[in-house]
């Protein structure tokens with residue numbers, strides 16, 4: 001914690017904000033520190049988490065991290081992204097996840113289940129919005145009925161997450177996985193109602209959100225981790241991301257976490273998401289986040305940040321942000 005203190009900044013006032021309780025939808029978190037989803041790839045072959053994972057999350061919570069997002073959980077085995085990924089596709093995965101959420105709650109922390117489908121990046125079956133050639137791999141287009149099946153699987157996964165004691169859900173709409181594949185014009189070349197103009201490319205995300213909101217009700221926090229940019233030459237842009245964020249905020253999403261990187265990404269394009277403000281330039285996506293924020297305010301926004309950026313961000317007078 002001491003590391004955050006910056007002797008060049010005169011007022012310590014913004015620091016206090018970090019330690020103040022904060023509400024995301026109906027959920028109160030005890031401070032504004034958030035652990036972004038980070039997979040440990042330690043689950044067994046059935047996607048059941050091992051005791052080491054429970055210990056890790058208990059350790060985080062006992063260190064007073066206010067909000068933790070569990071590393072991504074596949075909603076169906078077909079959407080598994082890597083060996084050791086944990087799942088929430090079957091009831092038999094629930095008891096161990098319940099041990100994990102109990103461990104976090106023992107220390108007063110809150111925890112969201114990040115639910116995901118890898119689409120083109122699946123290690124079980126590469127399928128996504130379109131037929132797609134990724135250089136060394138090929139993926140096939142899902143049929144409309146498969147798309148509806150996946151939407152249903154997201155809904156089932158969300159209900160299992162609540163049964164397992166999670167305080168809410170985070171949809172993984174970033175990093176080139178299935179939701180962000182649908183959003184990207186580069187990855188999604190469908191000619192039906194799931195592709196083409198942005199309104200159609202957003203349909204998959206919106207249907208998932210609607211399904212989950214209808215089954216869980218208005219009080220359970222639903223967050224979205226989304227790309228601010230795919231960092232590709234001809235993919236999803238910050239202007240599109242701003243529209244998606246605005247629409248999702250209007251629909252009732254409770255928290256938007258800004259991230260980046262997707263299908264066709266190239267390192268060189270990452271720079272365009274940065275802020276030129278010297279105080280903010282350490283936060284990877286701060287420049288784009290400012291634009292997105294203008295469309296989502298007053299919904300809280302979360303952004304990955306270094307200690308210096310964190311301090312600067314608070315001085316920047318956006319105390320409702322949750323910084324990760």
Ligand SMILES: Cc1cc2nc3c(=O)[nH]c(=O)nc-3n(C[C@H](O)[C@H](O)[C@H](O)COP(=O)(O)O)c2cc1C
Nearest residue numbers: 036037038039040070071072114172225259284304
């Ligand atoms: C080991 C590791 C595992 C990660 N696992 C996930 C994950 O399960 N879900 C997710 O949304 N992001 C995951 N991330 C990404 C981080 O949550 C975070 O978004 C990213 O590191 C921020 O980008 P930056 O480091 O460029 O600022 C992972 C990152 C690392 C290093």
